[in-house]
Every structure is written in C-alpha cells, then in structure tokens.
Amino acid sequence: MKLTVTIAGVELKNPIMTASGTFGSGRDFEPYTDLNKIGCVVVKGVASREWAGNPPPRIVETYGGMINAIGLQNPGIDVFCKEDIPFLRQFDTKIGVNISGKTIDEYVEVAERLASEDVDLLELNISCPNVKEGGVAFGVDPFMAALVTGAVKKVARQPLIVKLSPNVTDITTIAKAVEDGGADAVSLINTLIGSRIDIHKQKFILSTRQGGLSGPAIKPVAIRMVYEVANAVNLPVIGMGGIMSGEDAVEFMMAGANAIAVGTANLLDPAATMNILAELETFMRNKQIEDVNDIVGVVNKAAISP
Numbered sequence: 617m618k619l620t621v622t623i624a625g626v627e628l629k630n631p632i633m634t635a636s637g638t639f640g641s642g643r644d645f646e647p648y649t650d651l652n653k654i655g656c657v658v659v660k661g662v663a664s665r666e667w668a669g670n671p672p673p674r675i676v677e678t679y680g681g682m683i684n685a686i687g688l689q690n691p692g693i694d695v696f697c698k699e700d701i702p703f704l705r706q707f708d709t710k711i712g713v714n715i716s717g718k719t720i721d722e723y724v725e726v727a728e729r730l731a732s733e734d735v736d737l738l739e740l741n742i743s744c745p746n747v748k749e750g751g752v753a754f755g756v757d758p759f760m761a762a763l764v765t766g767a768v769k770k771v772a773r774q775p776l777i778v779k780l781s782p783n784v785t786d787i788t789t790i791a792k793a794v795e796d797g798g799a800d801a802v803s804l805i806n807t808l809i810g811s812r813i814d815i816h817k818q819k820f821i822l823s824t825r826q827g828g829l830s831g832p833a834i835k836p837v838a839i840r841m842v843y844e845v846a847n848a849v850n851l852p853v854i855g856m857g858g859i860m861s862g863e864d865a866v867e868f869m870m871a872g873a874n875a876i877a878v879g880t881a882n883l884l885d886p887a888a889t890m891n892i893l894a895e896l897e898t899f900m901r902n903k904q905i906e907d908v909n910d911i912v913g914v915v916n917k918a919a920i921s922p
C-alpha cells in the first residue's frame with residue numbers, strides 16, 4: 617500500500633500532518649504519539665519576537681467544536697530555532713513551520729531566519745492582522761495576500777505553503793492571488809470567526825469577544841472550500857477543518873486535498889494522528905486502494921461519469 621504524498625517537492629511518508637497550534641512543537645504529544653509516524657509536524661505559529669497572546673478566557677467549547685482566541689502566543693523565532701528544531705529533528709518526520717506576522721517585514725524576517733535552518737516547509741498564516749494597513753487581515757484581501765506571499769517567497773529557502781482564511785466571500789479569489797504571488801502550496805481552512813455569550817453574566821465569554829471556531833462543526837464548510845480551491849489553482853492542497861477520523865481524512869482527499877492536517881482532534885485525544893492514520897489504512901485495505909494519491913479529487917471524475 618502506497619501512502620507517500622509529495623507537497624511542493626517534499627515527500628511525506630503519509631498524508632497526515634498536524635494543524636498548527638494544536639500540537640505545539642510535538643513535545644507534549646510525544647508520550648502518546650509516535651512522531652515518526654506523522655507525515656509532517658506543523659508547529660505552532662512563530663513570529664519574529666515573542667507574542668504574549670490574549671488574556672483569558674481564551675477558549676470556550678461549543679456544539680461540535682471550540683472557539684479559541686489564543687492570539688498566536690509564541691516565544692519568538694530564536695527560542696524556536698534553539699529548542700524546537702533540534703527536538704523535532706530526532707524523529708523521522710518532516711517539519712513545517714507556521715509563520716505569524718503583523719506586518720510584511722515581520723513575516724519576511726522569520727522566513728529569512730529560517731533560510732539556514734533544517735526545516736522542510738514554511739506555512740504562512742495570513743489570518744494575522746496587517747497593522748500598518750489598518751488592521752485588515754492579509755488573508756481577506758487578494759492584493760495584500762499576493763503581496764505578503766511574494767515578499768516571503770523572495771527570501772524563502774523552503775517551499776512555501778500559504779494558509780487560507782475561510783472568512784471571505786470567495787476563497788478561490790485569495791487562492792488564485794497567492795498562486796500568482798508565488799505560493800508553492802495552499803492549506804485550508806483556518807478557523808471561522810465565531811462568538812459565544814454568557815447569558816447569566818450577559819457578556820461575551822471570550823476576553824476578545826470573538827475567536828476562531830474549529831472542530832467537526834466546520835468540516836462541511838472546509839470540504840466545500842477544499843473542493844473549490846483544488847479546482848481553481850494548480851497547487852497542492854492541504855485540507856483541514858474538523859478531521860476526527862480516517863474517514864474524515866478520506867473525505868477531504870476525495871474533495872481534492874493532497875494531504876490533510878489534524879487539529880482540534882489532538883486536543884481531545886493526543887493519539888488522534890495515529891488513530892486517523894490507522895483508520896485511513898483500514899479504509900484503503902477494505903476498498904482495495906493501492907495508492908492514497910488515487911483518491912485525490914475523485915469526486916471530479918465521478919461528476920464526469922456518474
């Protein structure tokens with residue numbers, strides 16, 4: 617059975633990745649998960665300097681998921697390079713670094729710093745606010761999305777994945793913009809903006825009022841967007857959003873994802889990636905699928921010959 621997939625020239629031993637921010641840099645998961653079995657560990661977003669994140673409460677549960685407002689808390693690129701890269705390099709897995717920034721210069725600084733580091737893929741989180749331009753997230757404006765992608769691509773030494781925000785009217789417009797800007801792959805979806813109110817206290821539960829909704833509740837939106845993007849651009853697609861099982865992973869790949877990422881599921885079960893891999897293998901065995909790449913985008917073929 618063939619499980620290897622290739623994302624922008626980087627071969628992963630299987631299509632299972634971790635979704636940024638839900639797996640730290642793997643250290644806390646290592647007692648429960650064999651990191652050698654994960655196709656690629658994508659780490660928590662890292663910025664040019666330490667970010668404190670938002671004050672609590674910054675996580676709340678909801679039906680089929682959770683809303684977080686962590687605020688991209690991270691220790692900064694220097695600590696990451698010193699501590700996390702050597703830790704992850706002990707394992708036979710690829711390393712993907714998720715990059716946060718408030719300005720184009722900050723994104724560029726992190727990519728430049730990583731140019732000489734032993735990591736395999738960069739993932740640009742363009743859902744961060746663009747402070748210089750008045751607080752608009754780069755990911756909701758095609759012009760800004762292409763601009764930041766192009767600027768980072770110029771200095772990047774590793775293939776560049778751009779992570780798309782679902783909080784837009786037409787995600788294909790942003791996907792095409794980052795393709796034009798030089799992205800080597802796209803990943804989607806990031807969290808959907810959501811909110812909850814404490815009806816007894818009559819106030820918002822999260823300190824920031826709003827946060828990012830993740831988990832199974834967002835899966836149908838993610839499937840629809842992966843399908844749309846896979847058919848709009850000529851780039852590898854990494855699908856995520858509510859993947860809890862191997863069958864969920866299959867669904868994303870059938871929609872057009874070349875690889876998938878496990879997010880919120882890690883917070884419920886630290887062995888989620890392992891279980892999802894085993895379930896994917898069982899599905900392939902039962903359906904006599906020899907190569908996992910054969911299921912990518914099959915819904916398109918089904919549409920042509922019903």
Ligand SMILES: Cc1cc2nc3c(=O)[nH]c(=O)nc-3n(C[C@H](O)[C@H](O)[C@H](O)COP(=O)(O)O)c2cc1C
Nearest residue numbers: 635636637661741805806830831857858859879880
């Ligand atoms: C607690 C938490 C922290 C996250 N931090 C990041 C982050 O640093 N960078 C990023 O690009 N996405 C971040 N995300 C978004 C996830 O990587 C993923 O895109 C999203 O949660 C959808 O997948 P899921 O439903 O499987 O969790 C975070 C999500 C959660 C729940």
